[in-house]
Amino acid sequence: MATQTVEALLARAELEEADKLRHITVHKELELQLDLGNLLACDPNPPDTHGRRAGSGAELEERLRALARENTQLLVNALWALPAERLPGGEAVLVARLPEPSMRLPREKPPPRPRAPTRWEQFAKLKGIQKRKKTNLMWDEAHGEWRRRWGYKRAGDDTKDWLIEVPEGSAGDPERDLFGERGQAKRERVAKNELNRLRNIARAQRGGDGRVPGPGGLGPVSGGTPSREQLGRAMQVARSSTASAGRFQERLPREKERPRGSGKKRHFEPLIGDLGAERSRQLELLGLMQSKKPKLDVTRATHKQMREEDSEAAAFRRRQPKKAGRSSKGPGGGYTAKYKSFTQQRTKKENKQKF
Template structure:
């Protein structure tokens, strides 16, 4: 009895083990469609309603999921494999099925001002090595961070420039300059974020200070007044209030970042003018200059002609007079007049 019981137990254990370890080969009437890149398997086989009714719902769905998963795993191991840290890894191909997303894909980060300028000018970023040579330590050290190479903050002696105040603390000045650089970089970073989010930034110079000058107060008052929906058009003025100085038209300059077609055209015209052997001739200016020279020559000729006639009249009056008096003298005086001196009126 004991032997029979042991045999029955062993047979039952083998049966249970066989049920647990099912075969990796699964037979389907229609082959499944696989998208190994997304780990997807599409089963197009018909579900028999009789099997679904005879078995439990959970058992039927569990068995169907097991078979399809086994087929998907078999398809995965058909892909090329490699060993990574004592583990065999299969290389999945690119996915082919577009899957819906719960949320829209994130938009790419807009470029900063420097990135736009570098792209227009063709400036490429060069990657630096993480190590730099330290002259004082005579060894290679990190370029940034703790125990970096050529660390200025570790210097115990600083040379005072000739133009600087000898009583000025150079160490404190260096620390202050570094804090200002850090604050400037942080401010530029926040400006780039605000520009990407399309947030309007306040004007420069409006931050509160301990003591503000007259110009700063006036600028702050002007900005506050023009912050209404009508840009301060219907804002009441104070008695004896003068209009803002910066309310006129602003000068327009060429943008630093944008379309450089106008600048390119100007530079090409300048190079064309400099590269040409013959100077550029302005026809209108040349014609006007020639006309002025002709008018000047004609006026000089008329003046000489009038002076010659005046001299001949003076000689004739001198012969007929006595002692320079009489009609001849009057004629001489009259001959020197403005009306008598004009040609064509004698």
């Protein structure tokens, strides 16, 4: 009796194991085309068109569900066959490394390439320097209070000193300006930082292919060396990319003054405001529309035409070279006859354009 019981238990275990394998084992006449990088599976097997036509709507839905489950099971089996590793930490998380995608999906633009590291980032990585976040406040010994580390009213601000201790060895030089030297040193540091920032932007634009940034710093130049105009445009773009749009950026030595923006500020009337002013503007517009006065002021137009003719005559006289022995006055000669012929030609030309 005990032997039969053991045999029955073994048979039941085999049936359960076979049932488990039946759920995860799928047989296909043609293997699926798998793209594990995109988690994509394409089934080249022809569909069962005969059974689809014969079955009802419920049977068709059940058949499609079974087909989707089988294909998904094959995709999951292929994922479990990939090499996996466990992430360090308290939880045992198993992660599989997906291969490179074999199918190129349509995309508007290529994915952005990683930014090139700056010289400081390369140096820090080489020396193993870890980035530490500094606090915004620090103790100021001179004022006895906590102040900001940078900016306005910062701690240790030496620009407000009214007295500077003369260093040893230069006490006998009365022409040495220590305040000027301090300001010059600060300007040199600012210029050096600006140069390094522009170099980092150029290095990031090159992308490691040895090319230099193009006009405006928006693209590489295939020629190798950019022109002076291209470098100027790149510098202008870099300056205007600050938070203040380059308004508070200091100029370099012998740098020309940057042109200010030519755009005009648009003025919009308030939606809710002086109703009397709005009513007066509308009444004025209606009065102009209902006015019986002619739209063309004849007197003003005539005076304008006369001024234009006088100015053209003066310009014509200035263009004519003066010759010795000829008088500008007299019948049929001089500038009077020439201007008369000039006005006649102009009148004929205007008449041709009208008709």
